[in-house]
Amino acid sequence: MGRLTDAIKHLLIINVLFFIATQLYGDMMYQWFSLWFPKNENFGLWQILSHMFMHGGFWHIMFNMYALWAFGSPLEQMWGRNKFFFFYFSAGLGAALIHTGVNYYHFNEGMSELLSTGLVDDQIQNFLRLPRDLVKAQYFEFLDFYDAYNTPAVGASGAIYGILVAFGMSYPNSELFLMFIPVPVKAKYFIPVLIGLDLFSGVTGYSMFGQGIAHFAHIGGALFGFLMMWYWKKNQFNDNRWD
Template structure:
């Protein structure tokens, strides 16, 4: 189920969402200049990605933030930025520009440490915005559960269908948990637990916002 767009237009221009997307694109554009030199690219990922095992001898403070803006390839950044574009504008609408920015960063940090809980001794750098974007999706799940996600579904032949957001995002979350459990056994390069952790954080923040919205 690949999302094409949602059915709720944003009321205000999602300025922060656009800025975050462009920052990721600019960093990836720089990465492209390193792709022909494997040593430089390896050094870049280990310098700005978060390597869990380093916590035990030199905590990587800067990388807590920088890892969110580094991506491992074309499919990685395109998928992440597409999901952020679809879900981020409405969440920014609900929170306001500055609070959305803080939420995005803290969501990425929460997702990072959720990943570290399951991979504390990993020597591989965690990179990508997917943890923070998962937090955005979690908040969307709570705040815009009534929306519909127009999606491209592949079943023998591809077709387009509107899926209730509450169902689409719930299934997405279940898949992250299931894949995370499977990855613990087989091993994979995808940080499924970061996705799950980010989503949980987004749900908690979304519930808090929703409670305040309807508090009399």
């Protein structure tokens, strides 16, 4: 952690520009650049990449960009700019893949149950247009189905979870000073616990970090980050720089 490296500088600039544009143009930015469910009419292929630069609010982008700088800087210094870019976007794409796969599961499960009750496609489309509060209050058993279709994903968190895993595997004994823990915690302990909490929240639906978090995107980014690091270390590819 220290100086602002080249790849991270460019990522910070692009994220901030997207955030400013979102403050100016609001719903249009979310409609065009968030990651929507592929069956949703708002979905576009470019969103697989563009959603990584979208954020839901000031603290969302602040925490993500701080983590990008704090944990990504030593990795870029070790790997070089191009290799860091490759890892970052690969983890982000992996996060989008896992997140979308879980949404497909919830969507198909809910669709099958609704069709079994005798509803037809037009009636299901009308159901998907209902206000979320009404669905949550009266049709809670179909909330995952509803959210899979209607709730877009935004944020760099999936890519950053890949960065966290890479940092933990590269610098396992680094001591992290966290504002909510009064003593330093080694990366090899903190990062697996953080991922475990996301897995718990994704499976149970109970989140310690608030609502509206794409927990399986975090898991996907961490998983792809782990697989890349494991493969690189196994093949001694991790020793090569891409400047």
